[in-house]
Each structure stands twice: as C-alpha cells, then as structure tokens.
Amino acid sequence: MGKDNGKVVVLDFWASPYAMRTKIALREKGVEFKVQEEDLWNKSELLLKSNPVYKKVPVLIDDNTPISESLVQVHYIDEKWTDVASFLPSDPQARATARFWADFADKTISFEGGKKIWGNKKGEEQEKGKKEFLESLKVLEVVLGDKSYFGGETFGYVDITLVPFYSWFYALEKCGDFSVETECPKIVAWGKRCIERKSVAASLPESEKVYQQVLKLRQIFGVE
Amino acid sequence: MGKDNGKVVVLDFWASPYAMRTKIALREKGVEFKVQEEDLWNKSELLLKSNPVYKKVPVLIDDNTPISESLVQVHYIDEKWTDVASFLPSDPQARATARFWADFADKTISFEGGKKIWGNKKGEEQEKGKKEFLESLKVLEVVLGDKSYFGGETFGYVDITLVPFYSWFYALEKCGDFSVETECPKIVAWGKRCIERKSVAASLPESEKVYQQVLKLRQIFGVE
Structure with missing residues (x-):
C-alpha cells in the first residue's frame, strides 16, 4: 500500500x-x-x-x-519517508564512501558520456567515448567486487544512482559494437540482480525500447 | 577547545x-x-x-x-560531529533547497570556471568566461536576496560551498577588468559578512596573495 x-x-x-x-x-x-x-x-x-x-x-x-x-x-x-530503511548506511564513514562513489558514478556514467558513443559514427570520437565509459565502469566493477550491491547486502544510494544506465547498456553496445558483459561481468551480474527488485523493474524500460529511442536520437542529431 | x-x-x-x-x-x-x-x-x-x-x-x-x-x-x-548544529536545516524540503543551491554553486562557480577568466588574455574567450561567471553569480544573488546567509540567519551548507571563491574574486576582477560588487552587491556584502566568522577568516587567504598565485599560474600556462 x-x-x-x-x-x-x-x-x-x-x-x-x-x-x-x-x-x-x-x-x-x-x-x-x-x-x-x-x-x-x-x-x-x-x-x-x-x-x-x-x-x-x-x-x-x-x-x-x-x-x-x-x-x-x-x-x-x-x-x-523514514519509516522504510535509509538508502545510506548509518556510519558516517560508510555514508561518505557511498556519497563518493555515487558522485563518481554520476560524473562518469552519464547521459552525456553515453552520447559520446551513440552520438558519433564509428571512428575516433566514438572510440574515445567507449574508452572513457569502460574505464569508469571498470573502476566501479572493482569497487563492487563480489558484493551483491555497492553497499554490501543492501540495495542503496550508489545502486539507485547507477542502475538506470543498465537499461542503456544494450543501446550503447549496439551503437559502439562492444560487450559490457565481456568488459565488466560483475557490473552486468549486478544489473541483473537489481532488475529483480520490483522498484527497479517498474522504473527501467526494456533495453530494446531504449535502443529504438537512441536510433531516433541518432536521426535527429544527424548521426546517420 | x-x-x-x-x-x-x-x-x-x-x-x-x-x-x-x-x-x-x-x-x-x-x-x-x-x-x-x-x-x-x-x-x-x-x-x-x-x-x-x-x-x-x-x-x-x-x-x-x-x-x-x-x-x-x-x-x-x-x-x-553532531554536538554542534548541523550545516543543513532539519526540514527535508529546506534540506533539498540547500542541496540544490550548493550543487548549483559547485557546478557553476568553480576553479575551472574561474580559469576561463584568468587563464585567457583579454578577448572573446575571457568575455565568455566572465559572462558565464556573472550570470551564475547573479542567479545566486537573487537566491540570497536580503537574507544574511543562504539559509537565512544561519551560516550553513550553501555558504560553506560558495564562500571560498570570495577569496578569488579580486584575482578574477584584476584579470578580467570588472567589478563583482557592481554586478552582485549582495553577494559581496554576504562575503564580507562571512569573512567576519572565525572559521572563514582562518580558512580564506588574502585576496592579494591569491592574485599573486594567479599571476604565477598565468606564467606557467603561458597566458602572458
């Protein structure tokens, strides 16, 4: 309710x-x-x-x-709404860690960052975009490690910040001709784990629908 | 103690x-x-x-x-350190307002933004830098209004975020040939108010010292 x-x-x-x-x-x-x-x-x-x-x-x-x-x-x-558990841990040090990585994810895995991949034809600019995207995602892959979520066993602030971009991975892969799973298998496994949550499943669109939208954007921006 | x-x-x-x-x-x-x-x-x-x-x-x-x-x-x-009053108000709405404006200040009044002024000779690029800087500062001037601090009577999160740049105003003015006080008198009055606090006075360097540092940076970056 x-x-x-x-x-x-x-x-x-x-x-x-x-x-x-x-x-x-x-x-x-x-x-x-x-x-x-x-x-x-x-x-x-x-x-x-x-x-x-x-x-x-x-x-x-x-x-x-x-x-x-x-x-x-x-x-x-x-x-x-404090009757449901906080997205952040209670310990100040752990809160700072979560805020740091959410901020890193926000700055590096972004709509603008993704646009460097889907908003360019194959070539130098797109390669640069892919490199930046994967370098940042690999940093986050190491931070995630073998944990279920970024904060450990609890879905929280860093997960909420980053997981929306999971629905854009397929579009980026199709436009950039690469596999996120090959480069960052733990991040993809984490994305699959997150999407099993009702809150995430109800909020993320189908990957194919995002890809179709990206194709429209590529037309609008004259990419192809 | x-x-x-x-x-x-x-x-x-x-x-x-x-x-x-x-x-x-x-x-x-x-x-x-x-x-x-x-x-x-x-x-x-x-x-x-x-x-x-x-x-x-x-x-x-x-x-x-x-x-x-x-x-x-x-x-x-x-x-x-929660024994001293929080930098943020307690009301969630007021906290969101503070976080929004601190984020705006952080994104728009920045070292990189200032560098567009001091890091360029007189000309188009520098004018663009001045315009961006002053446009953002004027938004903040309106948000501040006639309040003592951004949160009202209490020095807080937005003030802490923005006030360090007050010590850079003089260097920017000298390099860009303009007056912040003419454009944003309330912001300058607020800066003077903030610097009366021991915490700020002890943390901000003299404007002339910042200017001398900026002149060194201009030499290093080959601006003149």
Missing part, C-alpha cells in the same frame, strides 16, 4: 536515467506517485515553472513544492 | 577553494586538525595513496581513513 496518494508527482521522461533514479527511490520507499510524461521537445508550462534553472526532468513535486536534480530528490525521498 | 586532537589531517593547498570548504567545516564544528600542505607539482605519496581516483586535494584523513571530494567531506564532518 502506498503513502500520500496523489500528492506526489514526477515530471518524467521514460528514457531518462535521471528520472528512473527518482522513481526507483519512491518505489523503494513505497510512496505512491503520479507520473506526468513530458514531451522534451515541447516542455509543459509546469516543467518550465517548476525547474526554471535547468528546465529538465525529473522534477519531483511533493505537496505542490517542486524539487529538481535527481540526487537531491533521492536524498529528499530518503529523508522525508 | 578542539576535539580529537591530532587524529584529523587535511591534505591541503592553501589557495584551493575546495580545501577551504573542508577547513571551514572543521572549524565551524570546533574540530582540531593538522594541515599538510601539498606541492601540487610534486604530490606526496600520502596524497596519491589517499585519493587514487582523483589524486587531488583536499583529502580529509580521520583516524587514518581518507575521505575525498570536498562536499562529501563537508557532509561527513556534519554527520560525525
């Missing part, structure tokens, strides 16, 4: 990895929410008014108050 | 705005710490070992455990 039914709204775009974070966090906490799908080429007045600084999804609207930036939203969700 | 004397070390560089954040946060909490000044052109083994991902200052070492990234450190300091 959900809480605060009808008061929480996510201004969303289904393929946005950032919006996926917010939906996963809400679902982990069992918070009911409405999704308002945005047309990113014709943004709603509500989106423009709610996020005047960046004008981007996701926006989390709780009780008519908008909050922007996905990681700010994840912290907000964690701190507002 | 300080706490945990001798156990806390900051791997520092005096002109680093990021390291200033960490020192301000520690001083606000009354935590005694040792400063180990780094030569950024010849980094210590301890720095390279403590921050293998970025190899950058500041590193906060507490009880032999290193923590990297200044905003992760500020959160850590806030959550470890």
Whole structure:
C-alpha cells in the first residue's frame, strides 16, 4: 500500500536515467506517485515553472513544492519517508564512501558520456567515448567486487544512482559494437540482480525500447 | 577547545577553494586538525595513496581513513560531529533547497570556471568566461536576496560551498577588468559578512596573495 496518494508527482521522461533514479527511490520507499510524461521537445508550462534553472526532468513535486536534480530528490525521498530503511548506511564513514562513489558514478556514467558513443559514427570520437565509459565502469566493477550491491547486502544510494544506465547498456553496445558483459561481468551480474527488485523493474524500460529511442536520437542529431 | 586532537589531517593547498570548504567545516564544528600542505607539482605519496581516483586535494584523513571530494567531506564532518548544529536545516524540503543551491554553486562557480577568466588574455574567450561567471553569480544573488546567509540567519551548507571563491574574486576582477560588487552587491556584502566568522577568516587567504598565485599560474600556462 502506498503513502500520500496523489500528492506526489514526477515530471518524467521514460528514457531518462535521471528520472528512473527518482522513481526507483519512491518505489523503494513505497510512496505512491503520479507520473506526468513530458514531451522534451515541447516542455509543459509546469516543467518550465517548476525547474526554471535547468528546465529538465525529473522534477519531483511533493505537496505542490517542486524539487529538481535527481540526487537531491533521492536524498529528499530518503529523508522525508523514514519509516522504510535509509538508502545510506548509518556510519558516517560508510555514508561518505557511498556519497563518493555515487558522485563518481554520476560524473562518469552519464547521459552525456553515453552520447559520446551513440552520438558519433564509428571512428575516433566514438572510440574515445567507449574508452572513457569502460574505464569508469571498470573502476566501479572493482569497487563492487563480489558484493551483491555497492553497499554490501543492501540495495542503496550508489545502486539507485547507477542502475538506470543498465537499461542503456544494450543501446550503447549496439551503437559502439562492444560487450559490457565481456568488459565488466560483475557490473552486468549486478544489473541483473537489481532488475529483480520490483522498484527497479517498474522504473527501467526494456533495453530494446531504449535502443529504438537512441536510433531516433541518432536521426535527429544527424548521426546517420 | 578542539576535539580529537591530532587524529584529523587535511591534505591541503592553501589557495584551493575546495580545501577551504573542508577547513571551514572543521572549524565551524570546533574540530582540531593538522594541515599538510601539498606541492601540487610534486604530490606526496600520502596524497596519491589517499585519493587514487582523483589524486587531488583536499583529502580529509580521520583516524587514518581518507575521505575525498570536498562536499562529501563537508557532509561527513556534519554527520560525525553532531554536538554542534548541523550545516543543513532539519526540514527535508529546506534540506533539498540547500542541496540544490550548493550543487548549483559547485557546478557553476568553480576553479575551472574561474580559469576561463584568468587563464585567457583579454578577448572573446575571457568575455565568455566572465559572462558565464556573472550570470551564475547573479542567479545566486537573487537566491540570497536580503537574507544574511543562504539559509537565512544561519551560516550553513550553501555558504560553506560558495564562500571560498570570495577569496578569488579580486584575482578574477584584476584579470578580467570588472567589478563583482557592481554586478552582485549582495553577494559581496554576504562575503564580507562571512569573512567576519572565525572559521572563514582562518580558512580564506588574502585576496592579494591569491592574485599573486594567479599571476604565477598565468606564467606557467603561458597566458602572458
């Protein structure tokens, strides 16, 4: 059963990895929410008014108050709905470790980073994009090691930050002609483990659907 | 009187705005710490070992455990030493607002942003750097409004994030031939207010000293 039914709204775009974070966090906490799908080429007045600084999804609207930036939203969700276990451990040192790696994942495995792969034809620029992406993912592979989740046995903040990009791996692989599983088998096994969770399964689109979207984006950006 | 004397070390560089954040946060909490000044052109083994991902200052070492990234450190300091008031308000909504603006300040008023001004001769690139810098600072000027600090009457997280750059304003003004005070009088008044605090005064270098350092950097980077 959900809480605060009808008061929480996510201004969303289904393929946005950032919006996926917010939906996963809400679902982990069992918070009911409405999704308002945005047309990113014709943004709603509500989106423009709610996020005047960046004008981007996701926006989390709780009780008519908008909050922007996905990681700010994840912290907000964690701190507002405290009846479900926190996404962060309680020990300050362990919290710092989680924040450090979530920040690293956020900076290095990003929409813009992925665009260096799918937004370029085969060639030097795409190779550079693949190299950067895989180098960062390999760092995270080592950090994950043989743990179930980044924090150990508990799905948490780093997982929420990174797992949306798992739904983009297939599109990146198809565009860049490589295999994430070959390069980072533990990350792929972790992604499969995460997607078994209801919160993640309900928030991540099918890989094929993301790939079709990427093909549309490649047309729009004149990549092929 | 300080706490945990001798156990806390900051791997520092005096002109680093990021390291200033960490020192301000520690001083606000009354935590005694040792400063180990780094030569950024010849980094210590301890720095390279403590921050293998970025190899950058500041590193906060507490009880032999290193923590990297200044905003992760500020959160850590806030959550470890809880006997002094938190840098963040208690209300989840207000915390989200603080995190949003600290993140905005962190992304837009940065060493790299400043370098677009001091790292270029007069001309198009420098003008672009000035425009970006002032546009972001004007957004923050409006957010600050007539409040004493970004959070209201209490010096907090956004102030700690932004105020180190106040010590760089003079160098940017001299290199870019403009006046921050003319463009953003409330921000400058806020900076003067912040520097009256012992924590800030002890952590920010003299503006003239920063300017001399910037002149050295301009020589190193061949700007003039």
